[in-house]
Amino acid sequence: MKGKVLIVDDDPKIGRLLKFKLAKADYETEYCSSGGEALEKIPMLKPHIIVSDIDMPNMNGYEFCEKLRQDSRTASIPFIFLSGRTDTTDQLEGLRLGADDYVCKPVKIDFLLERMEKVMERAIKAKSFKSQADFSGNLSQMNLNDVMQIVESNHKSGELEFSASDGKTMGRILFNKGNLMKAQFGALEGAEAFYGLMDEEEGFFEFFGKEINEPEQITMTNMAALLQGSRLIDEGKGLYSILPDLESVLAKNSVEIPPEIIDRCGKERLQKILVMVEKQLTASEIINSGKMSRPRASAILSELLNSKILSISQNRQERKDKKKDEKSGSGLAIEEWLLTVMKNVETRKLSGTLEIGNRPLKQMIFFHEGSLVHAFHGKVVGKKALYRIFADKGGAPKFQAQAIVVKHTIDDEMKELIEDGNREVELLKDLRKASFNNIITVNHQHMEKVSRIKSRPGLTDVLTLVMQHDRVKDIIDASLLTDLRTYNHLLTMVKLGVINIQKEN
Incomplete structure (x- = not known):
């Protein structure tokens, strides 16, 4: 029984x-x-x-x-x-x-x-537990808004715990005398975690009454938090009417982002979204990246698409075809033997150096327990050097197993480095001959627009180099950023009218 x-x-x-x-x-x-x-x-x-x-x-x-x-x-x-x-x-x-x-x-x-x-x-x-849960329920029948009414109206102190259908804990919210204090959802904390829990429609909740002595993390009122979360969820729903499906890959258009959108989305959150777009993640991967709550990510994507700052660059089938090509090793501009060696080092979790001989400049990649941590290409180091290694052809690899004591200049996952590096190699392949020897001049009549650049560190760094060098190639070589990112910053300043690029006589 x-x-x-x-x-x-x-x-x-x-x-x-x-x-x-x-x-x-x-x-x-x-x-x-x-x-x-x-x-x-x-x-x-x-x-x-x-x-x-x-x-x-x-x-x-x-x-x-x-x-x-x-x-x-x-x-x-x-x-x-x-x-x-x-x-x-x-x-x-x-x-x-x-x-x-x-x-x-x-x-x-x-x-x-x-x-x-x-x-x-x-x-x-x-x-x-020391005491039975004060109350519990099913999120499919009671949303967080309803649950908070119970907590607030009864001035309860304690922990509201959320669990998935398999029993695994999803997150928690702490209350002190009915007031929202703290929230955790996956890797998110504070208000973002609260908005993420508001978006959950399946699972269970339990409230355990107890005294709360933890420091306050969320300072807004319950009503303000609920209104903000509801607004983000409503704005994010617009994404589903814009995109054919969430497997769409997005691209940034060549337009300046208005200050009011930066203020509304938040500069740091906006930058995180744009970095993921640049990495060609799908809308679904961006929304579920865990870098911010799903309602927040959906709302920002919706705003950027409606404002024509982003557009759809690939559909679901194109994305599948690309992933299939990457998985099979075809369609990559990086030398296949180099990929094979790198993946072998990662799989075996080896530490050591991979020197690539028979190339014009000295090149080496450093690994620590299978992770790629440093690279140099001539005098260039870090991710910039790695992508230049990816772009070169030929060479003879030599791996030396040894302890690594160099400063780590790269902290990305191997998969991301290969995807980003391949994209940079592909895009820069035709640009080197066409424009790297062009001359750059500063348009002093439009220097008032420099104030827009100061809020973006990458642009500021590149503009400083423009003041020191007069050739595209020299600026790209001097920059600490990767070649493609430096080139894109130069194009942005051309569109702002701050600099001009002219062909060499």
């Missing part, structure tokens, strides 16, 4: 039907036609779970549940309301009074059985 169920409903037909169906599912079942009758029999029956209607004469379900929770002998019995009332207010009231779940009629028996099992599992889990 899975356990003993007490069914409480003033309609005998429903009571008998539930008793029959639950008995077939291997439960021992008992039926009472009123809350009063149930209260008299519970000490003798000792049910493992109670399923009760709300609308009953003499004593309704709310009163019945409240009396159970006020008695220490029955306070911990799992309790589910099964009612025809579908209004959220009724569900809130049920949970406020101590019900563990609320299922609306009509209901399929399989769904009710599933809810009963989850409630009983959580009741067993709750016994490991």
